[in-house]
Amino acid sequence: GAGVSQSPRYKVAKRGQDVALRCDPISGHVSLFWYQQALGQGPEFLTYFQNEAQLDKSGLPSDRFFAERPEGSVSTLKIQRTQQEDSAVYLCASSPDRVGTGELFFGEGSRLTVL
């Protein structure tokens, strides 16, 4: 498809498990963002990539959260030793603009539920 694709759409994890969430941005988009959206709240910034470089990871809530984009295309957000407070929708967005200031195109999100 032509849009941002995220997988899995739904993930249920037991507390303490590791999870990996995948994002396929729009082909050729330079900038890639991850956001976390808790129930009933607006998205909160997690991290930003320009190509393969992670330029801003100041929004990652703890060192259990790790993101990578090794070839400047697909990105993976990994959460280690999941906790109940990690339950949220994780949104990926991409932009053709190099500095990430152009329009963002969002995926539908990956809903994580930690039991």
Added chain:
Amino acid sequence: GNSVTQMEGPVTLSEEAFLTINCTYTATGYPSLFWYVQYPGEGLQLLLKATKADDKGSNKGFEATYRKETTSFHLEKGSVQVSDSAVYFCALRMPSGSRLTFGEGTQLTVNP
């Protein structure tokens, strides 16, 4: 820090009613302002934007004017349709950065 505050929701209107969703912001400097919309089962989409004071963003019959004096960016539409039912998010981005700061969202339901 920078923040965005939206009017409390949800909002329920009848078709053809006038819509206003309030948005105010706090920022050190002059951000760009955005409205994003999330239709059921879909990802967030940019609805409109304004990059400087007194700019008016418009799209699909929606409008919002960047008011520096009141630090506001209220969303308006003169006649809503059932298909406008969605969650609306106000957001800002600082000139020096790339991240968006979102409000908490406002659920709009339009009844026939």
